[in-house]
Amino acid sequence: QQAPAQAPAASAANTFDAVRSRGTLVCAVNTGLAGFAQPDSQGVWRGFDVDYCRAFAAALFGDPNKVRFVPTTAQNRFTALQSGETDVMARNTTWTLSRDTSLGLDFTATNFYDGQGFMVKRSTNVKSAKELEGATICVQPGTTTEQNLTDWARANRIRFTPVVIERLEELVSAYAAGRCDAYTTDVSGLASTRSAQPQPNDHVILPEVISKEPLAPAVRQGDARFADVIRWTHYALIAAEELGITQANVQQMANDPRPEAQRLLGRNGELGKMLGLDNAWAVNVIKAVGNYGEMFQRHLAPLGIQRDESPNALWTKGGLQYAPPFR
């Protein structure tokens, strides 16, 4: 299974050096998905994924602004990464075995645990996805979503009429206008769509989650060092939250006596050097974007995405977000 990775290794092996010598990181993001990546009225990219890109840049260069965002569609996201047009992809992409193995990519660490669900209008009085027999369902093509839906419908003997629209905005507005009875995508997407509706309470996200959708940033296969930086940046964000280090208090926390905090913040040990980075890398990251919880709060909570009791909660609170030890 390693064989295919050999040839790209030639060019991918030095992604780290290439990025460092270029001085900017090129990060693939969604063309527009509320909460995750989307330009605001002034044309500045904002969102959860976007902040991850900034965090990577802060880790690599100590400056969160040394990043360029390349909007990608569902079709060209993988080619954009394969061809070297982008260095890293933080674009709500599900980590699957086939993608990990056959596309010449490496997924790093799951930064968001998602799962596919359904949303309906409250007025339909539907309480469970099983009641969707005969419904019209809005779905995006060319993604795992579409296949999950057909698998699930077959398993549950449900007939449905699909409305398949490529661009998300269109799909959402089709649902909102009542073109479909139900809208299916990852729960996070549902939540963000729901919160964007004039009356969010008119929409219900059904309890069934029909798939696992771990979203993870991906890099080209072959440069383990670069992948490490990406992976550990994520872990730094988690660890910061575990340790209570925030954007606001990261300077004061430098004096925090806890050894793990000392190591994370580069006061103690050479963890940054080991990654090939500055020892203050984690400080830079947190200064730029805050910790994981802050990012979540900033971008996803306003969309109505629950964190408590979801897999995205810290492991200490019953979730799955867990950082390996910084030592």
Place this chain on the structure above:
Amino acid sequence: MSDITLDTAVAKAPEAAPRTAPLSQIGLAGWLRANLFSSWINTAVTLVVLYFVVRWAIGFIEWGVINAVWSVPDNQSQACRDIKGVGACWAVIAEKHRFILFGTYPYEEHWRPALVCLLFVGLYVVSAMRRFWRKELALIWIATLTVIGVLMWGGVFGLSYVPQERWGGLPITLILATFGLAFAFPLAILVALGRRSKLPAIKALCVLYVELIRGVPLISLLFMASVMFPLFLPEGMNIDKLLRAQIAIILFAGAYLAEVVRGGLQALPKGQYEAADALGLSYWQKTGFIILPQALRLVIPPLVNTFIGFFKDTSLVLIIGIFDLLTAGKTAIIEPAWQGFGVEVYLTVGAIYFVFCFAMSKYSQGLEAELNRHRVR
């Protein structure tokens, strides 16, 4: 003879004075009668059309002006939501117009793409004027396009560097269309010449290219540029997305323009070719000095029409995720606060496209009439 002329001039024969036509023939009444109510069927048509036009116009004015919301305090789109369906929410334009026009270009640097748009318009205006139809025009184009590149990218003369992914909105549309034309044009000339060549292999190659491209939709070429192009290049070499789309548009435009140019070449009398041959001019001298200057002049009106087509077609890059005017417009309404105001944004974007295309099409019609008058004389 001359005295007769004199006679008539002095002594006019008695004649019935020209009467004015009956009132029903002239003036407003005459005009109305002739143009709107000349027969009962005509009258019926007039009334029906009038009814619909008036009803639609009143409805539109009510929605678009009287009941419209023009602005809201920062992102509080609730006022807009309340009147949805009854009035337009122009507040979305007030809030998002700079994003629609310039996309993700750095906000403080928006004067640069704005200047670029003005330069493009200036370029079009200058190219439209017949007194600039000289060789120097090519220099003007090269100079302007260079300045545009400098402005957009920056990185020199104290302008900050702006990478290509941050460009967006109207400049992208103008760049795709104009650079598309500028590069497709020489290609088109070569292909058109090739298609008329006596050498069978070259001719076949050109025919194949033109027919292949014209037989498939532009979006399949754009898909190819976006998905397949990276496969064509050696590893490690990559071309950014805008450039790939630009190449697809150039290849596409090249085929259509080649047919336009070929039309001009065919319209040129054979005698011009023969006279040039008889003077001993070589093939390239003949082509450059005699054939092309005349043939291209003949095809300027269809050229402008083709250009309008490309201008509109650049909107298809939406499908591969490039932030042109239309994509920027659509992206503007992703933000939760502004979702659902597509019609307002589409109308605005449509108005921008319309202004450009309408101006060009009027110009081409005028030019065509003028050139035809020339040819008749």
Place this chain on the structure above:
Amino acid sequence: MSDNLVLEPGASVASTARTDAPPAILMDRVNKWFGALHVLRDVTLSVALGERVVVCGPSGSGKSTLIRCINRLETHQEGRILVDGTELSDDVRALDTIRREVGMVFQSFNLFPHLTILENCTLAPIWVRRMPKAQAEELAMEYLTRVRIPEQAKKYPGQLSGGQQQRVAIARALCMKPKIMLFDEPTSALDPEMIKEVLDTMVSLAETGMTMICVTHEMGFARQVADRVVFMDRGEIVEQGAPADMFENPKTDRLRLFLSQILRGH
């Protein structure tokens, strides 16, 4: 064949009009405006059956408009026009009747380029007169022989010279067996050598006793066949009379001026 053309057996002497019969065309104080432009002013004209009238006058004087009013290619706005006893009005049936009775030959031939010569000639007899095709073709060949181009029947108009085309146009009009023929400067778009062949055809047509109104500046033709010459200027009939009389003794200055001009021109 010639009996097809001779409308009244007694009409062999073509010199004078029979004023006793009801007039073929009667125009009574006809007025016409194009917008505010007064193009026909109180025109009163009566043409007897079998009479041959030549209309002349300076350019823009309303000659074409006059004869185009007769088969209602233009509508007049005041006054009355009676053709063969039928009054021209908005009535569609009256118009159909009149158009069948009146043949017209245009300056620019107006043959139908997508039909052969024979088809050009048989079109109206078949679809308007509902004549069987074979009979219509026979008739058409007769008239084509009459204008001396039967051998061109299978060709298309584009393949014929101008003079030949104009003769086809005459044959086409004759195929409807009209009582009245209108000619609007039938020779002015032709080269000199072709003018003669068309004029010859018209002369021989005149000799059959056909009622004709012809706008032309061919004074030779007028002298040879016209019973009457009508001189128009600025939308009025200024003077009319026998050709010899008119040309030798013009009564009005306007006619004198006109004659001097066209004679100088030739």
Place this chain on the structure above:
Amino acid sequence: MSDNLVLEPGASVASTARTDAPPAILMDRVNKWFGALHVLRDVTLSVALGERVVVCGPSGSGKSTLIRCINRLETHQEGRILVDGTELSDDVRALDTIRREVGMVFQSFNLFPHLTILENCTLAPIWVRRMPKAQAEELAMEYLTRVRIPEQAKKYPGQLSGGQQQRVAIARALCMKPKIMLFDEPTSALDPEMIKEVLDTMVSLAETGMTMICVTHEMGFARQVADRVVFMDRGEIVEQGAPADMFENPKTDRLRLFLSQILRGH
């Protein structure tokens, strides 16, 4: 009839041709086909330096093709053509040489409408002869003065009358200082009053001793300047000789017929 054919190359009875010098043009049993159509049949013709030859013959007899073969606007398929000692073949360099030596004037002028008169005349000297622009313009003005239209130099062809345009075309050809001039019916697209001015120009050119081959039906011109008249029919040279001789005593029936036609036509 075939015994009347005069085909021997030595048959030139031209009065002033210098037969001692090598011939300017030598065509030896030239044959040409358009597809299956045999347009030139064993044409053998020798034109001495300084000789003036007029070619005439009925339409379609191959006159244009003959002279267009001389500067290879058409390619012949059999036989040899030598121009000023260089043989015409697929060789591009030979062709370049020949085209510089041979000037051509067309029936329809073929001036370049987008260039001024002066630019029309200097184009080839500058780009083919690589003459400095100033010198080329001086030369052009000299020839334009020769054809008596120096004052039009800055105008565009569209602003000139037909006769003037044809004189520009002659000047344009002369600017390449050709040894031989070819004329293909240079006056037949002109109005009568303009024919004379072009013919005058050609006569004065002939007086400078230029080698000329001219396709024309202007018999007056032929009589005045031609050393020899060549009569072609159906792709063959049927008869040739001094103009006076040819016109007064045509030896073949075909020439006699032809002469009677063109004389009647005029």
Place this chain on the structure above:
Amino acid sequence: MSQTTMDPRLLRAPPKRKLRLSWADERVRGIVWQVLVVGVVGAIAYWLWSNTVHNLEVRRIATGFGFLDREAGLPIGESLIPYSPTDTYLRALTVGLLNTLKVAVVGIVLATVLGTLVGIARLSRNWLLSKIAGVYVEVIRDLPLLLQLLFWYAILQALPGPRQSLNPVEGVFLSNRGLKLPWLEWQDAHTYALLAFVAGAVGTWLWARRATALFLQDGKPRPVWPAALGLLVGLPLAVWAAFGAPWTVDWPALRGFNFRGGLTMTPEYFALLLGLVLYTAGFIAEIVRAGILAVPKGQWEAAQALGLRPGAVLKRIVLPQALRVIIPPMTSQYLNITKNSSLAVAIGYQDIVSIANTTLNQTGQAIEGIAIIMLVYLTISLSISLFMNWYNARIALVER
């Protein structure tokens, strides 16, 4: 003179020419040029090809069309043939192709009709009508088609939901789920009645031709409509009755979430069709107008002067001449409508591009996916061109 014609030299055919190997030889130069150009193009093509092969290998992207037999698993909203997600990719693509054809064919017919009407309206003597038609043409032609499609789709979505759907006539529902019409429960009898109707149409056409021929023979006009009535209405009815006149109407009814039964026209299809038809009609209108204006006024007048009625003038004189001018540009509009139907992908109508696109996304086989799209369009374009050229040649034949 005939002696000359018999001249044996006349029968001689042109000789073949020999090639001389020299750079100065025109033909040698020609060959060298061609080899050079074709070589360069070939080299570029080879370079791209070898890169592609290498990249495919490296990225482990399988090539070949084997994936066509695999299960697609992609849901399709509307289909002319039975389809379920368990079917193969090949079948899914076939569904897409049929959907493309459905839009293209219906679009061509409607755009031609609308365009002709608008073109004639622009020539109308009614000032208001002609001005409105003019404004329509200008506006429609100066806006990108994609924008128009999005606009119409947005408008259609603003229709009320199925529960509040407009119900202008019993059994007809218009909602944001599309247009629902009552439809017969199809039985064999209906198939036979339909066949009878087709036969009736052919019969009517034959009779119309015969009537014209007879009319040309004896000049007696024979009305076509009684026969048409009998053949087009009577015959199918009789056949239907003979099979027992089954008559069960499938009324669309709101059950659960959606209407069940009846005939559906989805908003996606409708928006695409509307957009394409309105857009293309703008161009066709101009073509028709130019075609009619190309017939000189003298032709109208001459025909009128011969006593032809307005209908006959149009049919026998003006249209045959106008068509010559109209057909070639019309062909390119038909090609455009077909190619533009690919924009369906933007508004969720599942045409060939949309399905091939999803396929290449799921299988990663970009080259094959795009090759399929191109091949389909090239084939359609070529067929339309051939048909229109044939038709053009046929009517050109009438002229010369």
